[in-house]
Amino acid sequence: MNEKIVLSTTESIRWEKNRLLFFEDHYRSLLAKMRMKRMPIGMQFTPEWLLAQITDRINPSETLDTSVIDVVVQWSGQGDVSVQIFSEVPRLLKQTVIDLYRDYYITPGLAQFPMTDFTALNYLASVYGLENEYDVCLLMNTQKELVQTHLGSFFCVMDQEIVTPELNSGLLINVWRTQAIKGFNEAGLKVVEKPMSLFDLQKADGVFVLGPQTGFLAVDQFRKTAFDRSSCQHALDSWDKISQ
Numbered sequence: 001m002n003e004k005i006v007l008s009t010t011e012s013i014r015w016e017k018n019r020l021l022f023f024e025d026h027y028r029s030l031l032a033k034m035r036m037k038r039m040p041i042g043m044q045f046t047p048e049w050l051l052a053q054i055t056d057r058i059n060p061s062e063t064l065d066t067s068v069i070d071v072v073v074q075w076s077g078q079g080d081v082s083v084q085i086f087s088e089v090p091r092l093l094k095q096t097v098i099d100l101y102r103d104y105y106i107t108p109g110l111a112q113f114p115m116t117d118f119t120a121l122n123y124l125a126s127v128y129g130l131e132n133e134y135d136v137c138l139l140m141n142t143q144k145e146l147v148q149t150h151l152g153s154f155f156c157v158m159d160q161e162i163v164t165p166e167l168n169s170g171l172l173i174n175v176w177r178t179q180a181i182k183g184f185n186e187a188g189l190k191v192v193e194k195p196m197s198l199f200d201l202q203k204a205d206g207v208f209v210l211g212p213q214t215g216f217l218a219v220d221q222f223r224k225t226a227f228d229r230s231s232c233q234h235a236l237d238s239w240d241k242i243s244q
Contacts, residue, residue, distance in 0.1 A: 008074040009033040010119060014212040015058070015067040015087075021212075021243055023051065025175040030071060039075045050083075057085040066090060068212050096219045098207065100198075101125040101137040101150065108141050108170040125150035136209055136219065138201075141170045146196040152211020153177040154219075156196070156204035157231045163200065166193040176210045183242035189234060206231030210239070 011030040014021045027047045034041055054069055067087045075081040104121060125137040129150070137150045148154060148171045156163045162184055165171055184191045201207065206227050207219040216239045218229040 006074055006076050007037045007039060008072060009037060009039075010073075011071045012212040013054075013069045013071065014215065015069055016065075016215065016243070020051075020054070020069065022175050022179060023047070025179065026071075029175050030073065034073060034081070037075075039073065039081050042080055045081075053083060054085055058087040066215070090213055090215070095221075096135045096209075096217060097133070097221045098136040098138060098149070098154075098209075098219045099129075099132070099134040099222065101128050101139055103128065106139055106141040106147050106170040108143060108145075108168060122150040136214075136217070143169075143195075144197070145169050146198070146201060147171045149209050149211075151213045151217075152209050153180070154207060154209045155180070155235065156200060157206040157208075157235065158200070158204050161190045161192050162235060163192045163194065163196065163204075165196045169195060174211070176212065179242055180210050180239065184235065184238055187238040187241070189238060201225075208232045208235060216240075 009030070011026050011033070013023060013026045020026075024047060027050060030050075031041060031045075050071070054071070058067065058069060066089070068090050070086040070088075072084045072086065073081050074084070101124075103124065106121070121139065125139060129135065129137045136154075138154070139147045139150060141147050145165065146154075147165055147169045153164065153171070153174065153176060164177075164181070167173065171177075181191050181193075201222055202225050204227065206229065207222070209217040209219065216236055218232045218236070219227055220229065221227065
């Protein structure tokens, strides 16, 4: 392999209520990403080893309440992979404004390609959000369908249903989305996965984002459309049980 090429992948894990949420699922997700990129997985790369690396390197003062732990794995094509652990305190949002990021679009079907992990796109969307005072940026595919946000998956509450983009839209499969859909269905909340347009967003009663960076984040406004946070309460109550 060309030594100038370094393969990398990242898994973000939320520390909340004195523990790492869905750690085993995140561990399996990280292994899947490494296999897709043909990274060697040593015998020492066990859940216990990774958990020890995280607990040894995070700052205790930052993890008393809530933190986001980023596990970054890199490989140059020679030797073992290197693992770096970073932690940060997520930004608390009182009023959440969401808008579109249109500089680049996602090609449906490419989200599972080994070299695509949305890192650069999420970064560019976050910069755009800061420049324009948007808290969350929606990403779209080349069909002008809504896919996800730069901070995680999004869901709309519409007519007693929870609607979210389907996998074929090009979204990145992640632990929180999988856990949410499974948990909501088990709690009796009807989840519909389908292609979503701006019209779906504008007629929604409520909108919320789920991801390690945000936790459960209810959205207040999209342009001139205001959302009712109380419409997300049933989903929030179910999520509290799912994430216990």
